[in-house]
Amino acid sequence: MTLNETNTSPDNGDGNPSAHAPGMPVVAVIGDGQLARMMHTEAIELGQSVRLLAGAADASAAQVAADVVIGDYTNIDDLRRALKGADVMTFDHEHVPTEHLRQLISEGVNVQPGPDALVNAQDKLVMRKRLRELGAPVPPFAAIDNVEDALAFSEAVDGQVCLKARRGGYDGHGVWFPEGRDELEELVVKLLDAGTALMAEKKVALTRELSAMVARTPSGETAAWPVVESVQRGGVCAEAVAPAPELSPQLQDSTRGLAERIATELGVTGVLAVELFETRDANGQPEIFVNELAMRPHNTGHWTQDGCVTSQFEQHLRAVLDYPLGSTDTLAGYTVMANVLAADVDPEQPMARRMAEVWRRYPNAKIHLYGKGFRPGRKIGHVNMVGEDLATVRAEARAAANYLVNATWS
Amino acid sequence: MTLNETNTSPDNGDGNPSAHAPGMPVVAVIGDGQLARMMHTEAIELGQSVRLLAGAADASAAQVAADVVIGDYTNIDDLRRALKGADVMTFDHEHVPTEHLRQLISEGVNVQPGPDALVNAQDKLVMRKRLRELGAPVPPFAAIDNVEDALAFSEAVDGQVCLKARRGGYDGHGVWFPEGRDELEELVVKLLDAGTALMAEKKVALTRELSAMVARTPSGETAAWPVVESVQRGGVCAEAVAPAPELSPQLQDSTRGLAERIATELGVTGVLAVELFETRDANGQPEIFVNELAMRPHNTGHWTQDGCVTSQFEQHLRAVLDYPLGSTDTLAGYTVMANVLAADVDPEQPMARRMAEVWRRYPNAKIHLYGKGFRPGRKIGHVNMVGEDLATVRAEARAAANYLVNATWS
Numbered sequence: 001m002t003l004n005e006t007n008t009s010p011d012n013g014d015g016n017p018s019a020h021a022p023g024m025p026v027v028a029v030i031g032d033g034q035l036a037r038m039m040h041t042e043a044i045e046l047g048q049s050v051r052l053l054a055g056a057a058d059a060s061a062a063q064v065a066a067d068v069v070i071g072d073y074t075n076i077d078d079l080r081r082a083l084k085g086a087d088v089m090t091f092d093h094e095h096v097p098t099e100h101l102r103q104l105i106s107e108g109v110n111v112q113p114g115p116d117a118l119v120n121a122q123d124k125l126v127m128r129k130r131l132r133e134l135g136a137p138v139p140p141f142a143a144i145d146n147v148e149d150a151l152a153f154s155e156a157v158d159g160q161v162c163l164k165a166r167r168g169g170y171d172g173h174g175v176w177f178p179e180g181r182d183e184l185e186e187l188v189v190k191l192l193d194a195g196t197a198l199m200a201e202k203k204v205a206l207t208r209e210l211s212a213m214v215a216r217t218p219s220g221e222t223a224a225w226p227v228v229e230s231v232q233r234g235g236v237c238a239e240a241v242a243p244a245p246e247l248s249p250q251l252q253d254s255t256r257g258l259a260e261r262i263a264t265e266l267g268v269t270g271v272l273a274v275e276l277f278e279t280r281d282a283n284g285q286p287e288i289f290v291n292e293l294a295m296r297p298h299n300t301g302h303w304t305q306d307g308c309v310t311s312q313f314e315q316h317l318r319a320v321l322d323y324p325l326g327s328t329d330t331l332a333g334y335t336v337m338a339n340v341l342a343a344d345v346d347p348e349q350p351m352a353r354r355m356a357e358v359w360r361r362y363p364n365a366k367i368h369l370y371g372k373g374f375r376p377g378r379k380i381g382h383v384n385m386v387g388e389d390l391a392t393v394r395a396e397a398r399a400a401a402n403y404l405v406n407a408t409w410s
Numbered sequence: 411m412t413l414n415e416t417n418t419s420p421d422n423g424d425g426n427p428s429a430h431a432p433g434m435p436v437v438a439v440i441g442d443g444q445l446a447r448m449m450h451t452e453a454i455e456l457g458q459s460v461r462l463l464a465g466a467a468d469a470s471a472a473q474v475a476a477d478v479v480i481g482d483y484t485n486i487d488d489l490r491r492a493l494k495g496a497d498v499m500t501f502d503h504e505h506v507p508t509e510h511l512r513q514l515i516s517e518g519v520n521v522q523p524g525p526d527a528l529v530n531a532q533d534k535l536v537m538r539k540r541l542r543e544l545g546a547p548v549p550p551f552a553a554i555d556n557v558e559d560a561l562a563f564s565e566a567v568d569g570q571v572c573l574k575a576r577r578g579g580y581d582g583h584g585v586w587f588p589e590g591r592d593e594l595e596e597l598v599v600k601l602l603d604a605g606t607a608l609m610a611e612k613k614v615a616l617t618r619e620l621s622a623m624v625a626r627t628p629s630g631e632t633a634a635w636p637v638v639e640s641v642q643r644g645g646v647c648a649e650a651v652a653p654a655p656e657l658s659p660q661l662q663d664s665t666r667g668l669a670e671r672i673a674t675e676l677g678v679t680g681v682l683a684v685e686l687f688e689t690r691d692a693n694g695q696p697e698i699f700v701n702e703l704a705m706r707p708h709n710t711g712h713w714t715q716d717g718c719v720t721s722q723f724e725q726h727l728r729a730v731l732d733y734p735l736g737s738t739d740t741l742a743g744y745t746v747m748a749n750v751l752a753a754d755v756d757p758e759q760p761m762a763r764r765m766a767e768v769w770r771r772y773p774n775a776k777i778h779l780y781g782k783g784f785r786p787g788r789k790i791g792h793v794n795m796v797g798e799d800l801a802t803v804r805a806e807a808r809a810a811a812n813y814l815v816n817a818t819w820s
Contacts (some may be wrong), residue, residue, distance in 0.1 A: 018467040019474065021781035023760050037454060040474075044451050045715075047761070047779025047791065049474045057428040064429065064454045066474050223773075305455075309774050309796070323766045327774040331741045331796075350433050351457070352731075359734040363633075364719050369457025371431035381457065386719070386741075 015084065019049040019067035025321055026051055028083050030073050031092030032059035034370035034379070035297045035313075038305070039092070040065050042314040053082035060370045061092070076100045080107075088112050090270055090320045091296055094121045095168075112218065112269040112320035113295045120266050121295040125166045125199040134265050136258060137289045139277075141201035150188045151181065153200045160203040163187060165196050175235070177203060204289055210244050210276040211300035212259035215315040215325055218269050223315065223325040224256040225308060230275070230300045236377070239397070240300045240337040242307055242330070245390060251286060262293070271316040273298030299339065299379070304328075306366040306384040307335025333388040338401035340381035346374040347407035354407055358383075358400045361409075365400045380405075425494065429459040429477035435731055436461055438493050440483050441502030442469035444780035444789070445707045445723075448715070449502070450475050452724040463492035470780045471502070486510045490517075498522050500680055500730045501706055504531045505578075522628065522679040522730035523705045530676050531705040535576045535609040544675050546668060547699045549687075551611035560598045563610045564591065570613040573597060575606050585645070587613060614699055620654050620686040621710035622669035625725040625735055628679050633725065633735040634666040635718060640685070640710045646787070649807070650710045650747040652717055652740070655800060661696060672703070681726040683708030709749065709789070714738075716776040716794040717745025743798040748811035750791035756784040757817035764817055768793075768810045771819075775810045790815075 020026050024047050029036045032054030040050045040061060053069050054062035062068045071078025073096050083089055088110045101115040120127040128141045142153040144163065154161045161184060165174035178184040191198055209232055214224040226243035243252065259274045266272075275292040301312035310318075310326025318325055347354070351369070358365050362385070369381035381404065385397040402410050430436050434457050439446045442464030450460045450471060463479050464472035472478045481488025483506050493499055498520045511525040530537040538551045552563040554573065564571045571594060575584035588594040601608055619642055624634040636653035653662065669684045676682075685702040711722035720728075720736025728735055757764070761779070768775050772795070779791035791814065795807040812820050 018472070021473065021779075022783060023762065024779075024781070025762055041451050041454050044447060044474045045778045046765070047777075047781050049781070062428070062476075063431065064450075064459045064476050066472075066476055066478075068476075309776075318769070321762075323762075324769040324773065326769065329774065352433065352435055352733075355456070356733045359728070359736065363734065364737040364739065366719075367457075368455045369431075369434075371434070371457050371459070373432060 015051050015069055015082070016067040017085075019051070019065075021047055021049075024048050025087040026085060027317055027320065028053065028086035028089045029061070029092055030079065030082065030089065030096055032056070032061045032068075033092050034060050034372070035092035036061035037064060037370060038297065038302075038311075038313045038368070039317060042311060043317055046314070046317065048317070051082060051086055053078060060372055063371045074100075076103060079104060083109055088320050090316070091118075094118060094295065098122070114267065114269070117267045117269065118295055121293045123166050124164055124292070125197075127293055128199070128201070130266065131262070131290055134262070136262060137287070139202045139204050139289050141199055144188060144192075144198040144200050146192070147185050147188050150184055150198075150200060154181065154184055157202040161200050162203045163191075163198060163200050165191070166199050167197060173235075204277045204279055206277040206279050207286070208278050209291070210247070210255065210278050210288065211240065211298070212255045212274040212276060213271060213298060213301045213304075213312060214256070214259040214263045214274070215271045215312070215319040216260075216263040216268050217319045217325060218322045220264070221325050222260045222263055223310075223328050224260050225301065225304060225312070225328045226330060227252055227255045227259075227276075228300055228303065234377075236339070236341065236379075237299045238339055238341070239394075240303050241390070241394065242303045242335045242337075248286070251288070255288060258288075258290075262290075266293075268295055270295060270320045271297050271301065271312050273300060275300070299382075300337075302368070302382050303335040303337040303384055305368065307331055307386050332386045334390045334393050335384055335386045336390075336394045336397040338383050338385075338397040339379055340369070340383065340401045340404045342374050342376055342378040342380050343405040344376045347405075349407040351404070354404050357407075358403050361403075362396050362400055365396070367400070367404070425461050425479055425492070426477040427495075429461070429475075431457055431459075434458050435497040436495060437727055437730065438463065438496035438499045439471070439502055440489065440492065440499065440506055442466070442471045442478075443502050444470050444782075445502035446471035447474060447780060448707065448712075448721075448723045448778070449727060452721060453727055456724070456727065458727070461492060461496055463488060470782055473781045484510075486513060489514060493519055498730050500726070501528075504528060504705065508532070524677065524679070527677045527679065528705055531703045533576050534574055534702070535607075537703055538609070538611070540676065541672065541700055544672070546672060547697070549612045549614050549699050551609055554598060554602075554608040554610050556602070557595050557598050560594055560608075560610060561591065564594055567612040571610050572613045573601075573608060573610050575601070576609050577607060583645075614687045614689050616687040616689050617696070618688050619701070620657070620665065620688055620698065621650065621708070622665045622684040622686060623681060623708060623711045623714075623722060624666070624669040624673045624684070625681045625722070625729040626670075626673040626678050627729045627735060628732045630674065631735050632670045632673055633720075633738050634670050635711065635714060635722070635738045636740060637662055637665045637669075637686075638710055638713065644787075646749070646751065646789075647709045648749055648751070649804075650713050651800070651804065652713045652745045652747075658696070661698070665698060668698075668700075672700075676703075678705055680705060680729045681707050681711065681722050683710060685710070709792075710747075712778070712792050713745040713747040713794055715778065717741055717796050742796040744800045744803050745794055745796045746800075746804045746807040748793050748795075748807040749789055750779070750793065750811050750814045752784050752786055752788045752790050753815040754786045757815075759817040761814070764814050767817075768813050771813075772806050772810055775806065777810070777814070 228242040229244040231239040366384040639654035641649040776794040
């Protein structure tokens with residue numbers, strides 16, 4: 001390879017020095033999905049270029065980045081290769097083993113968020129115990145180490161059991177709603193036998209899901225975005241509506257405050273998503289419970305790309321680099337994000353043509369695609385629509401996202 | 411090189427196939443500056459990845475892109491290498507030789523904008539003749555092929571001569587204001603002897619400069635942004651204020667219409683910037699003259715990144731791909747863009763630290779940096795500020811841009 005023929009990384013596997021402007025920080029992102037991809041977008045505008053540890057050269061983020069180390073995030077030597085010369089290590093997922101993070105920190109690596117915070121996004125039981133200690137609202141829960149635990153918990157919550165894998169769940173995976181004692185017993189035996197660490201919590205009669213997102217720097221500054229409504233279909237986020245409609249200003253404020261307090265108490269750095277259940281209390285008043293935490297940009301924050309002064313991706317980079325945080329002011333009354341979830345059958349009309357059809361109808365549709373191939377149900381992009389009339393914005397975002405996967409106007 | 415070691419292009423010099431999602435169009439951008447860099451940003455969000463023809467692997471755009479062919483845009487074989495498999499060829503500058511473009515078109519390449527349009531951005535005399543034919547407002551002008559032409563023109567315009575190189579000028583280069591006959595004569599002889607093709611036009615008593623930007627697709631759709639005021643210092647754009655303050659709605663509309671008409675009549679595709687002079691007519695009423703044309707995203711359009719639904723970079727990609735164009739609606743009352751122009755001396759405080767200081771004071775400052783090293787006067791970035799109060803927005807944008815190069819609050 002000569003410079004005259006093609007650009008790109010040197011062969012030493014330690015990344016591409018040409019990708020980084022002299023004197024600008026290098027953020028190593030462990031992961032190659034759409035979150036890393038969209039961090040790269042924002043990094044470019046800040047005069048930077050992320051370094052990726054990617055599983056494959058054609059993965060979503062690796063496609064578009066100039067400095068990509070191919071490797072395995074469970075292999076500490078691969079992590080070390082990706083971190084060489086980087087100012088900070090961050091993530092687009094929570095799956096890097098904690099022991100590797102501790103080892104890397106002992107070697108001087110600046111890991112943001114650190115393992116003590118991150119464990120709360122990795123282990124649902126640890127997180128619930130910690131939040132309960134903090135007085136944050138969580139549903140009744142218990143560790144499930146055997147069938148007896150499960151049956152006792154079931155009795156305590158009148159059979160309203162939600163069983164969860166402590167680690168590794170996402171998009172509805174790792175969550176079960178057993179009907180009755182027999183099904184619960186059978187499920188617990190099967191899962192524990194398979195080595196799945198379990199917990200259970202009381203099934204919540206939720207009215208809807210909300211999401212409160214906040215960023216925090218190592219210096220302790222926090223900045224929260226407005227709380228959004230997150231619409232799930234089949235356990236997968238389908239839409240986010242920002243701000244959450246019909247949420248009282250008091251609950252909007254207290255929920256933002258809760259997210260900031262969780263970020264601070266847990267020592268989170270970067271972006272934190274607090275997934276919430278909204279229910280009705282005994283008096284029929286809305287109340288909220290924390291469902292999950294994610295410590296990275298999050299699907300329910302994609303709307304910030306087009307609806308806020310500072311997107312979650314820019315904010316994450318600023319936060320992990322300990323820069324002052326950006327304004328979370330909105331740019332319009334409402335922003336609706338609709339996920340582009342691949343249909344069961346990929347339409348014959350090519351995606352590029354579908355984009356054109358969407359834009360012909362909606363010149364203000366902000367289409368974001370991740371460079372991912374077709375697989376039924378896969379998140380391959382999202383559409384943001386911004387405006388003042390919620391019904392219009394929402395209908396248009398849905399129609400646009402639907403057209404991108406079905407090539408028909410529903 | 412093994413996949414296990416590092417990402418990136420194959421060694422064949424025809425780009426990096428991993429950089430492009432299957433079925434998505436490939437836009438080949440000839441050029442490696444900040445305009446190409448910011449096209450890449452937008453391409454990523456559209457599920458694409460630009461292919462660059464760059465002069466060096468560490469050039470502004472090449473730093474951050476995954477598919478970079480290193481070569482010389484005046485060499486047709488290098489152009490061919492960069493174009494292999496691309497759906498369309500476009501530019502971040504106007505300097506690709508016309509004969510190469512015609513040859514490539516004869517080989518089936520989709521060149522947008524095409525050479526017949528582009529010549530109007532390459533040759534100032536051709537452009538003025540064409541615009542005069544169209545009835546567009548241009549100052550009196552003449553070809554200057556010898557000293558006699560120059561003296562005759564000078565007499566006709568009462569000595570108010572602006573002499574221009576027909577080709578290759580930018581940022582005040584290639585423009586002269588000779589004082590008196592002797593200086594004019596001397597200058598013309600010197601320049602013609604040096605092989606510089608010349609034209610002259612009447613020096614305009616301008617009250618300010620404006621810029622009207624529009625995009626046009628090969629299918630003929632046009633979309634114009636609001637006309638902005640462009641503030642020049644030392645021949646270089648220092649600020650753009652959008653929309654142009656105190657421009658009557660009639661003149662705002664007619665100027666947008668003029669830009670759309672020029673784009674259509676000249677067959678421009680992609681983004682067109684019409685640089686304008688505002689003067690006062692005999693009755694003291696504002697009137698405008700066309701100064702220059704640029705057929706690509708333009709410095710006076712950077713504000714659209716944060717101030718508009720559709721940025722000029724996204725719009726350029728959509729236009730050259732013949733997609734429907736995006737909304738040019740603004741997101742706030744005013745957006746001010748201030749260029750980050752390197753100072754005479756680079757401050758000791760590192761740029762990353764300067765960014766932090768700017769953000770500490772202005773959490774809503776949108777900083778865009780180009781990954782360029784220090785050189786006095788060089789455009790190394792810009793800051794966009796968006797808001798409702800023009801004086802505030804303008805002062806903040808200026809202060810932020812100034813801090814980034816001087817490390818002091820003026």
